[in-house]
Amino acid sequence: MAVSPLRAVVAAHxxxxxxxxxxQLGALGVVATALVLVVGFxxxxxxxxxxxxxxxxxLGDALQGDGQFERNRGALGLFLSSLTIIGGVFxxxxxxxxxxxxxxxxxxxxxxxxxxxxxxxxxxxxxxxxVELVALAxxxxxxxxxxxxxxxxxxxxxxxxTVLTLALQLLVASVxxxxxxQARLLVVLLPVMAVFLSLGSPAVMKVLTSxxxxxxxxxxxxAGRLSPMGQLLEAAQAPYGGVAWREVPQLLVPxxxxxxxxxxxxxxxxxxxKPLPTATGTGPAKRLWSFDxxxxxxxxxxxxxxxxxxxxxxxxxxxxxxxVLIRGPLATLVSRGSWVVPAAFLYAGLSSTNMLFNQxxxxxxxxxxxxLLPIDELAVLTGKQVAFAAWQAxxxxxxxxxxxxxxxxxxxxxxxxxxxxxxxxxxVSMVGQFMSIWQPHPLxxxxxxxxxxxxxxxxxxxxxxxxxxxxLMLTASTLFSRVPxxxxxxxxxxxAALALVSRAVTRFNAGFLQASRERLVESLGATA
Amino acid sequence: xxxxxxxxxxxxxxxxxxVDDLSLRIEEGDxxxxxxxxxAGKSTTIKMATGxxxxxxxxxxxxxxxxxxxGLEARRLMGVMPEDMALLELLTxxxxxxxxxxxxxxDDSTIDARAAELFDTLDLEPGARTLxxxxxxxxxxxxxxxxxxxxxxxxxxxxxxxEGIDAVTNxxxxxxxxSLQKKGVTxxxxxxxxxxxxxxxxxxAIIDDGRLKAFGTHDELGRGERTLESLFVDLVGTExxxxxxxx
Numbered sequence: 001m002a003v004s005p006l007r008a009v010v011a012a013h014x015x016x017x018x019x020x021x022x023x024q025l026g027a028l029g030v031v032a033t034a035l036v037l038v039v040g041f042x043x044x045x046x047x048x049x050x051x052x053x054x055x056x057x058x059l060g061d062a063l064q065g066d067g068q069f070e071r072n073r074g075a076l077g078l079f080l081s082s083l084t085i086i087g088g089v090f091x092x093x094x095x096x097x098x099x100x101x102x103x104x105x106x107x108x109x110x111x112x113x114x115x116x117x118x119x120x121x122x123x124x125x126x127x128x129x130x131v132e133l134v135a136l137a138x139x140x141x142x143x144x145x146x147x148x149x150x151x152x153x154x155x156x157x158x159x160x161x162t163v164l165t166l167a168l169q170l171l172v173a174s175v176x177x178x179x180x181x182q183a184r185l186l187v188v189l190l191p192v193m194a195v196f197l198s199l200g201s202p203a204v205m206k207v208l209t210s211x212x213x214x215x216x217x218x219x220x221x222x223a224g225r226l227s228p229m230g231q232l233l234e235a236a237q238a239p240y241g242g243v244a245w246r247e248v249p250q251l252l253v254p255x256x257x258x259x260x261x262x263x264x265x266x267x268x269x270x271x272x273x274k275p276l277p278t279a280t281g282t283g284p285a286k287r288l289w290s291f292d293x294x295x296x297x298x299x300x301x302x303x304x305x306x307x308x309x310x311x312x313x314x315x316x317x318x319x320x321x322x323x324v325l326i327r328g329p330l331a332t333l334v335s336r337g338s339w340v341v342p343a344a345f346l347y348a349g350l351s352s353t354n355m356l357f358n359q360x361x362x363x364x365x366x367x368x369x370x371x372l373l374p375i376d377e378l379a380v381l382t383g384k385q386v387a388f389a390a391w392q393a394x395x396x397x398x399x400x401x402x403x404x405x406x407x408x409x410x411x412x413x414x415x416x417x418x419x420x421x422x423x424x425x426x427x428v429s430m431v432g433q434f435m436s437i438w439q440p441h442p443l444x445x446x447x448x449x450x451x452x453x454x455x456x457x458x459x460x461x462x463x464x465x466x467x468x469x470x471x472l473m474l475t476a477s478t479l480f481s482r483v484p485x486x487x488x489x490x491x492x493x494x495x496a497a498l499a500l501v502s503r504a505v506t507r508f509n510a511g512f513l514q515a516s517r518e519r520l521v522e523s524l525g526a527t528a
Numbered sequence: 529x530x531x532x533x534x535x536x537x538x539x540x541x542x543x544x545x546x547v548d549d550l551s552l553r554i555e556e557g558d559x560x561x562x563x564x565x566x567x568a569g570k571s572t573t574i575k576m577a578t579g580x581x582x583x584x585x586x587x588x589x590x591x592x593x594x595x596x597x598x599g600l601e602a603r604r605l606m607g608v609m610p611e612d613m614a615l616l617e618l619l620t621x622x623x624x625x626x627x628x629x630x631x632x633x634x635d636d637s638t639i640d641a642r643a644a645e646l647f648d649t650l651d652l653e654p655g656a657r658t659l660x661x662x663x664x665x666x667x668x669x670x671x672x673x674x675x676x677x678x679x680x681x682x683x684x685x686x687x688x689x690x691e692g693i694d695a696v697t698n699x700x701x702x703x704x705x706x707s708l709q710k711k712g713v714t715x716x717x718x719x720x721x722x723x724x725x726x727x728x729x730x731x732x733a734i735i736d737d738g739r740l741k742a743f744g745t746h747d748e749l750g751r752g753e754r755t756l757e758s759l760f761v762d763l764v765g766t767e768x769x770x771x772x773x774x775x
Binding site for chain 1: 578580600601603604608610614615616618619620623627628630631632633634635636659661662
């Protein structure tokens, strides 16, 4: 018997995910990952779901005439909506690399509607989505246990949440794939995130954790009540306060939202029409490069790659995100700490680890041509390191400006931060050179495909970030607390010493690169 | 009945006219070589004929079905091997063929039997447990051909099928295509290897700058004793080049 296209697409998604895991980790790695997931699920996800179920149970109690219902409904509506939205958005970003190419699917005799439905359902295979949906089910089950009469509405709330999450996931995945090609997504999202996180989250956190409800808090709770989830919760109370069918019109809001969302996603997926590349450019010809040394040529090439690629540009967003974190969600925790400024530089620097641990990733097939150039491996590695150093120097400058603008004027702290950033760059780039040669994986220049590194890279990254970063931070904070005016200079000397070590390590890595040329070409020639 | 009819088909991408008022009629069982320089509009024509890209104006009919209104029915009868192959690279070869077969509504036992035969014929068995991402270019080409044929299409579009293929596989593919033609399957082939087109395709269509320059049998095009290459060069017109000043 023939299998439906829906099942075929879902099966292909699952097979693709399993194959990717097996390819990256090997059979033993798959078992280890499964164990980690089971432990993680037991230690974090299950208590999380149990807590949410209990919360749902308390709210279910409030449904039966408690005066706090309005406030609770707003808070829970806000929470459930956020859970749905955040779950959908993050699963969309994470799952973008797994999505089957839509252009390939369109060639089959299957209607776009069926393909859309299949892609929607296949999204449920993402780990984050599973966690989010289990959590949602926990809340709904908790409410239903306390107020069984509202079970029908809660079932509807769960269906709504599920479809909303999956639709958002697909929307984000397709928008990311579509817009990142012009790198516009960041330009649009970052200012919104900056404003939201800087202004919104401290206020919301303050309101939700205090009994005094401010106007911002009232607005947030009102938004929660008006959200599709809030509406459904109100409908769920109907059996206790009136006639259930009267609440049915309230379901129009979520239904309308779902319809609009589905139409937008379907439009984005179906309306992809690629223009042909034009053979002749209209702009002025680019000036040719000239160099005094081979490493300078490689540095210029790597610089061009970083400045024109999405992953490279995302590195430039880190200073902004760092300041947003300091001013936003972490404001109450870090505003008085003298270590905030140095830590900001360390955080921004370490966030580039993904790129520094895969220095050949963006070269992809081009690594073959790169290694065929009549230059030695030391020049290749040095050139790349210089380009990354220049890119991080630009980031550090940007961060200095942002920190000064946001009220962090302590010159000694800023100097220490810059020195600490240099130290972290040198440590990460030394380890990164080795990892880039040992475990390379192809990256796309204008998207997020292949952005997930192999497990071994993740583990070494964590060791470097927490181990190396921890030692550097401990040194810097000790210096700053004892001799603040000298701390920057001392860390600068540490950076100079690390630069000398880095030179020696680069020579070693050059030998390793020479021995690994063939494997590097083979690994990066494969598709992400 | 005509297998493919294009009537005054035009495709614009913004200001760029990729295909310009193209009219063409290919009869059932025909084997047509679609020739043209890079960017001449061959791939866009195939994409329009397969319903992947809508035409800006004009009408396209595939095996009596209007591609604009009966696209799904038409696609069931077609097999397409696109130049970029568009394979799902995280699946193994058999998994991919099973996926393709399912999308065409075949049952799993039929898919597996046909996949085994295709793998055997095209010598793909050594890659049966390998991910498509790890296939060589030639193996990917072969797999793309398998996916174009697994559902038994009546009209097959092949965009550069011989690119990057070794001599033995080249021969196998030629044999497969000729046997398909004998069974009445219509074939439309694009290739820059004109010697192959010359030997395989009784009918030639030449496109230049999105327009049909010539269409007919070798005799109708007045090839005579000339090679297809010289006929092609004469028709699309080019200057004599090739002298490099420093060599």
